[in-house]
Amino acid sequence: FNRExxxxxxxxxxxxxxxxxxxxxxxxxAGSDLRFPVGRIFCxxxxxxxxxxxxxxxxxxEPPFFFMKAPNSIVxxxxxxxxxxxxxxxxxxIEMVVAIGKGGKNIxxxxxxxxxxxxxxxxxxxxxxxxxxAKKMGRPWEMGKSFDQSAPCxxxxxxxxxxxxxxxxxxxxxxxxIKQQGDLSQQIWSVPEQIAYLSGLVTLQPGDLIFxxxxxxxxxxxxxxxxxxxxxxxxxxxxxxxx
Ligand code: MN
Numbered sequence: 001f002n003r004e005x006x007x008x009x010x011x012x013x014x015x016x017x018x019x020x021x022x023x024x025x026x027x028x029x030a031g032s033d034l035r036f037p038v039g040r041i042f043c044x045x046x047x048x049x050x051x052x053x054x055x056x057x058x059x060x061x062e063p064p065f066f067f068m069k070a071p072n073s074i075v076x077x078x079x080x081x082x083x084x085x086x087x088x089x090x091x092x093x094i095e096m097v098v099a100i101g102k103g104g105k106n107i108x109x110x111x112x113x114x115x116x117x118x119x120x121x122x123x124x125x126x127x128x129x130x131x132x133x134a135k136k137m138g139r140p141w142e143m144g145k146s147f148d149q150s151a152p153c154x155x156x157x158x159x160x161x162x163x164x165x166x167x168x169x170x171x172x173x174x175x176x177x178i179k180q181q182g183d184l185s186q187q188i189w190s191v192p193e194q195i196a197y198l199s200g201l202v203t204l205q206p207g208d209l210i211f212x213x214x215x216x217x218x219x220x221x222x223x224x225x226x227x228x229x230x231x232x233x234x235x236x237x238x239x240x241x242x243x
Contacts, residue, residue, distance in 0.1 A: 025071040027099075027120065030155040030235065036099055036117070039207030041069040041151055043095075043124050044194055047213025048186050054216050064189045064197050069124075069146040069211075074153055077121075080240045081149040083223045087127035090221050093214035094172035094180050094229045096165065097122035098191055099156050100208040107199040112192035113164050115204065121154040121229045121237040123172070124211050126218075151211070154229070154237040166190065168232030170215055174225050182215025184231070189213075 007015070026035040045065050046052040052059035075081055084090050101117025124145070131144025167185035171178055189197065194210055221227065221241055229237035 025074050027074065027153055028076065028155040029118070030157045036156045037207045038071045038074055038209060039100075039205050041071060041073070041209045041211065042066050042198060043069060043145065043211040044189065044213040047188050047194075048182055048215045049188060050182070050186070050216035051214055051218065052188070054218070059188055064194060066198060066201070067141050067145055069151050073146055073148065073150040075149045075151065075239065077152065077154045077237045077239065079149075079152070080242050081152070082242050083221075084125070084127055084147055084149070086143075086147075087129055089127065089129040091126045091128045091218045092172055092174065092179065092221055092227055093124040093126055093218050094170055094231075095122045095124050095211040095214050096120075096170060096184060096191075096231050096234060097153055097156075098194070098210040098212055100195075100204050100210070101206055103203060103205045103208075105199050105203040107196055107204070109192045109196040112195035112199075113159070115195060115199075116159050116164065116191070117206075118156040118158040119162065119165060119231070119234045120156045120209075121231045121235050122209075122211050123152040123227065123229060123237065123239065124214060125150045125152065125221075128218075128220075152227075152229075152237060152239040153209075154235045157235060162233050164191065165231065165233045168234075170231045171229070173228045174219075174221060176226075176228075179219055180215050180217035182217075186215060187213060 049059035097120040
């Protein structure tokens with residue numbers, strides 16, 4: 001006999017699990033008690049020309065490319081986090097985060113913003129030494145990019161409230177000193193283009209986040225550092241590395 005059956009969505013909502021893995025990764029929504037559930041985290045590589053150049057690449061020749069971080073690498077703004085293990089060179093990458101509210105595949109650029117629920121300020125923290133080694137060996141980047149607490153993120157603000165930011169300052173200060181500063185208008189691939197391109201590679205799902213790339217000025221953080229991120233019209237993010 002065959003005990004197996006297909007579990008529908010309603011069955012799965014009632015499902016009991018054999019172990020407890022705690023609550024779903026999620027982010028606060030500014031000015032609300034509700035939270036945004038985090039599905040997958042996609043990150044766009046080299047999406048600001050100056051940053052592409054500082055990493056040794058020609059910004060004009062590359063189509064967008066994506067890598068991922070695990071959903072549970074999310075850290076809420078205001079947290080104190082531990083300096084990551086297995087590295088001596090952790091870098092900050094300040095990014096605007098796009099939160100997908102409506103899924104889809106092969107989404108046309110013209111409709112892409114209909115799929116965005118809101119925006120946040122994020123940090124794509126990077127173990128640059130591990131990433132560099134992976135690049136050299138032709139291996140995947142994951143261990144340089146997706147690790148414990150590697151995705152600090154501010155509260156989300158809904159697009160119904162703030163619109164869809166396409167220009168405005170993006171910056172991060174380390175211990176009060178501006179280290180990265182750019183403008184959203186410098187993105188090589190705009191948010192609608194990122195969504196269109198990515199949705200041609202995977203079916204986007206509600207809850208997915210897209211870290212939309214970082215301006216130039218990436219650099220190291222140390223134990224005890226305080227990072228303050230800002231994106232005009234989106235918000236602020238504060239993260240402190242424990243001593
Ligand atoms: Mn990045």
